[in-house]
Amino acid sequence: MPIRIEVQSPHASAANAILHGAAALGIDGLRGCTLARLYFIEHDLTEAEINRLCTMLLVDPVTEQARWRSVDAPTPPSEQASGQQIVEVTFRPGVTDVPARELARSMAEIGIEGGEVVTGTRYELEGELDTAEVRRLARQLLSNETVQHFSLEPVIPHFGVAAAASGEVERVALTGLSDEELLALSRRRLLSLDANEMRAIQDFYDQLGRAPTDVELETLAQTWSEHCVHKTFRAQIDFTWEDSTGEVVSKEVIDGLLRTYIRAATDAVYPTWLHSAFVDNAGIIAFDDTHDLAFKVETHNHPSALEPFGGANTGVGGVVRDILGVSARPIAATNVLCFGPQEYPHSQLPAGLLHPQRIASGVVAGIADYGNKLGLPTVNGSVLYDEGYLGNPLVFCGCAGLLPTGSHPTSPQAGDHVVVLGGRTGRDGLHGATFSSAELTHDTSETAGSAVQIGDPITEKGLIELIEAARDASLYTAITDCGAGGLSSAVGEMGESLGVDVELTNVLLKYPGLVPWEIWLSEAQERLVIAVPSENLPRLHELAKLWDVEVSVLGTFTGDGDLRVRYAGEVVADLPMEFLHDGLPRRYMNALWREPAQPAASPVIKDAPNDLLLRMLAHPNIASKEKIVRRYDHEVRGGSIVRPFGGPEMDGPNDAAVLKPLGTWDHTRAFALSAGINPQIGRNDPYAMAISAIDEAIRNAVAVGADPDQLAILDNFCWGNPTLPDRLGALVRTCQGCYDGALAYRAPFISGKDSLYNEYNGTPIPGTLLISAIAIVPDMNCTVTAPCKSPGNLLYLVGSTHDELGGSLLHSLYGSTAGKAPGLPDQGLETYRRLHQAMCNHLIHACHDLSEGGLALALAEMALGGRLGIEADIPSSGLSPISALFAESNGRLVVEVAPEDALALEATLAGSSFTRLGVVTERQQFSLAVDGTPTIDLSVAELVSAWSRQPEGVTP
């Protein structure tokens, strides 16, 4: 007799959030809301046992109350009060339900063995609501049907149905199919292969004289997916450049974007401290004599659009496993988020889309949940709001890790065992088949089968501990993350040079009933694959037991060059690795870059600079993100030297994070993490976007004390459909900017990722490039933060301002991206080197980079962060006052220096452009003049008030 336990828990804040959410949906009749947790236990429990569970585990006697009954019993009147409507929500079968698992384990601990558990949430709604409104609330606020289902009466839990194991394998006949038929097959089976690629498979099997099994076909589709092999970035591209009239300026053939621009830049600068670029799950640089740093940034866009919490949650989990995949201990997390406008009218929201507010809330909660539970400080990031991200939010998740130099083995040996560690395998993420097609309004998917799941950070935490221990004991010879494509990708890649023979019935399953290809392709989270020599297996099992991690040994690396997959001994896939990895035909694509019509008129700026500055400070992209950032633990591990916020009130924005890793406190080296992103400039000129993003990431790192000569960068492209020549043309220009920018700063790319096909109903997102930087801070005692420090200190502008307002924040206030976009600064690297020297000499008290909003906004942020005034006179140098204040030229920072050090600073910066601007004042007034003419005059309180206004609704 299954039991239903209901725990009423008085959480005013959650209830308030629901009231606000309902009002935002235009449902005004909701007056009150109470929440209860639901536990369903399929077990014959005695009353004493239930009471024991409640007292010992489920109910907080100080704040909560519980009631219970048999699930099958009729609903007692107390559960359905008059004038009250209820919504009950539970997870769909197969979705990770951590509380249920923990309850089942706890029950076992106190002697109640067996019995399945399901959890849920009950909402009691008060007010005048009709059923349609309740249903809307349930759908749009209280549940997400991608992973949950709801009921307007007491829910009947869906306990797992015992299904028999199944070895069912299908043979897919390809012989004689036409291109159209092949394409149709590809679409039907969600293979995401084009006709060319399908034909290559057809030819291969025709030569073998047999039909592929479903396991083989799915394996090929995964291995050949955009996600796994970056077909677009490897394709040969015919690139045509036209002027604004359509006249062809030039034509060129590009032999792969990755090879021609990204890797070429790395190869051109390849510094000695660079230990691994592009070949592994993450890039690796030297940290000190005995440690390396690994860094990776991933995106999880499409899952986050459908199930924001789970999408972002597993986004963090995925990138953390990339770091584990290079044998590093994850030590910090970053994230950059792009959402639609938070106040977007619900009435105008296209059907099938979640509201940007709901996406933002869920994503932030998902990131916080995973990162906090892993004990990773989330230290750097940014949040952008733009209508272009309405249908496709972007969720970039980054992770940095530390590993002893040379401790990452990459060569499995014949005879080694194929071992899977971590979570169990379920039907998770198979082609995204878990979500309904109605919600798949995107016509193309970013990756083959990256579907939505809820993460399980505690299982991943066990993996972190186990991998560190196994690495230190040299127990494995190779390691990789089990991500997109599941075991098929992980095992297929690891066995590329040797061949493998694996048995699928050895895979630990969450529930029975999976057919072979489902086991092989499942993208269940929190799994890693390692290669383990026989003699090390016993020790591995011991360690895994200690750290509570499950292990399954699937088979061995053979040395015969074949991928052989069995189910209960029966071979269900037998493919030469050579065809799997080299059989993919290269793509040929067309790209077109047409120069924008010239010259688009720049907006006429009539508003007063005071108002402009206040509007900028309050702009959602600029205003304080404190409400979001404080949900992330940025202190755990005790190594945060420069944090997201600084100044006496600890609310002023800093430019980058500086971290001191645990285990390295015997010296003073530290490292910085920073980012650069500016899609607004990309709308004007994608080439300039790349230059600016690189410059921004580097100057942010330099601003906190990083050495520009020990700095590596990562590229993350989020783009529209690259098979359309205009999208691809802009992507080509961006890559060209990446090459030029990286070379100008001698900064190697060490890792990168692309997320393509981000389109909604034919409209692409604004092409978005995120550049992330990781850099060495030679001395943690020489870091600098942005807020002003002391009255009487002098302020200097380092770098020079040009009439570059194209894609600027100023112009965006007028709905325009017109104007000349920022280019590469003269002597950018030399200037950063000199500035870094000044920091090493302890000459700099504060430093802030100039990006959106230019000089005026940077100075305002320094003043408000320090709660000090600024009195400055800005030489226009022939520019208009507006340009002098708001232009977004690259290569610029403001520094604060003590008057007695001014000469020393000027000497250190000799050769670079710098300008003395003014002084920091005790009086909290922000006064900027241009060429002696007072232009901006505001109190610091006004600055703080404008900047601290949080974007409406970002109260996840």
Add this chain to the structure above:
Amino acid sequence: MSRPKILILHVSGTNRDAEAARAAELAGGAPEIVHINQLRQGERKLDDYAMLLLPGGFSYGDALGAGARLALDLRVYFEDQLHEFVDRGRLVLGICNGFQTLVKYGLLPGDPAAMQQDNRETVTRRVTLTENASGHFECRWVHLQVNPNTPATYLAQIDDLIFCPVAHGEGNFQVVDEITLNALAKDNLIAFRYVDEEGRPIGGVYPDNPNGSVADIAGITNAQGNVVGLMPHPEDHILPIQNPLGRSSRLGLPLFRSMIDAAGKG
């Protein structure tokens, strides 16, 4: 004097153990991070240590409420050992998730009469740590005032405020009634309160009180003075370079030093 041995307990989801170990080391202790499975299998014995430190994190994901399942573990596997440890006056420090666990278990504030009952699971808790008033996790630096008059007399040697971060979602200290609160105050069991940066009472005002705790309670001790718990993280401020205001005072280290000194004398 030899360094007192400190057992830092690690379970699935523990995450501030390494920092806690570092703080304990710096404060003169000999910390060892021990997995609960090592204790269960008898590879390590609680009795061999002078002090038990339950560090921060999300034990078992806090999936059934913060610290609830770890408290169950302690009760199921180590109840007798733990009570003996405490009864013999050995020291126990719970930070954040460790504090939540000690409260959920009932060791804090503790009730000597209840402890003697045979059927300990039916003891009704009168205090709890519940969801923050804001409804969500929050990370920010706070100031703590140490009560010099608690039964944990060694805490009196901490002569300054402690400035350190909180990082939790369920740190809101609540009591079942006024009587309980008065009893805590009367017995001087309230060991740490959130205060402003001048050390003044803040009357519950956010964000100096980051979570809505009644009477600005950040941490408490038991009547014997050998079990101490607090939500904030003194282990994240053991060196001036960690101070976000760039000052060199108000470290969290003296808290560790005071307890480890006491453990050494124990």
